[in-house]
Amino acid sequence: MTNLLLYGWNDLLFQQKQESIFKDCLHGRVSLTHKTCYQVVSEQGQFSCDLAGNILHSRDASEYPCTGDWVIFQAIDDNKGIILDILDRKKTLYRLKAGAISEKQAIASHVDKAFIVQSLDNNFNVRRIERFLLQLADEAIQPVLVLTKTDLEFDKNEVENALSHLSHKIPVFYTSNQSPSSIDALRESILPSETVVFTGSSGVGKSTLINALCNDEILQTASISDSTGKGKHTTTSREMVLMEQSGILIDTPGIKVFGVTSDNPDTLSEVFDMSSFEEQCRFKDCQHINEKGCAVIEAVENGDMDKGVYTNYLKLRKEASHYAASVHKKRKQEKSFSKMVKGIKNSPFKKG
């Protein structure tokens, strides 16, 4: 029998299950997502599950289960089942769905920490780290920066300088698959029954890292394809694995663009340490673009704030407000549509 406590099952989740009309069915955690087919780890073993019609038709795709979700399911045989309910999500890593303007995609749920993985060969990018920090802050997921491939050539001073405005806020680990002690240090940072999601571009070494942390070749990794050093043929499906009986690790496929779905201005100003400046702006509603008496612009001009940080702040703010406006518009349309449907239902011309 699988011990779900190792996978993070707790009293709070148990209480929630009791409130479901399906409380007498089995429960488990989604360990792999493939379209609308889900692998679920339960006390009775692994089940491959489909979604029940009520979930499939009544929910937005962003509310379908994702890896890490806790679900209630009905077993139909020894290894197949139907998901009937999803326990309340918390600490979910979302991204803007590719090609969409107001649709979120859930990547992993019930996540305590996110390892933002970047490799030191050619993948290190501070602007991308800031983007992740914003996305994680909204869900109160603890960020950790993991810089891989230290065995390859890189300029440590340059990296440290680029991170100077962030290193007091997030732990930074330097790792190499050729340095067991660097992997041990990372392993020690993961608490028992804590869930960690690994994010980052394809080829940075996420799967290699997970295998090293588990001392096992659980996940498939890529082989270096050519002289550019970029990996090829990497993971295509997310996977959740247990680390030596303590700690749950979730791998994600390399996502090229991680569009923000944050719509909370306070998070943005917190992530970019803006509040101390903002308080000194002459106007309360200062947008920090070209206003007179703007303390933020002043800070950029006199070097108290890095220009690259400021530019990225504006860029992400624009993205976030674009997302928020699109969501608002969509909700308004949905409301007026349901009003119209109600109107038809109440019409005296409605057929018996």
Ligand SMILES: Nc1nc2c(ncn2[C@@H]2O[C@H](COP(=O)(O)OP(=O)(O)O)[C@@H](O)[C@H]2O)c(=O)[nH]1
């Ligand atoms: N030199 C070096 N190569 C690494 C390291 N970690 C991973 N790699 C290589 O980078 C490639 C991509 O690794 P993989 O784990 O598949 O990346 P993923 O796409 O992020 O999961 C593989 O060829 C790995 O062998 C490292 O620490 N140093």
Ligand SMILES: [Mg+2]
């Ligand atoms: Mg991988």
Ligand SMILES: [Zn+2]
């Ligand atoms: Zn201002």
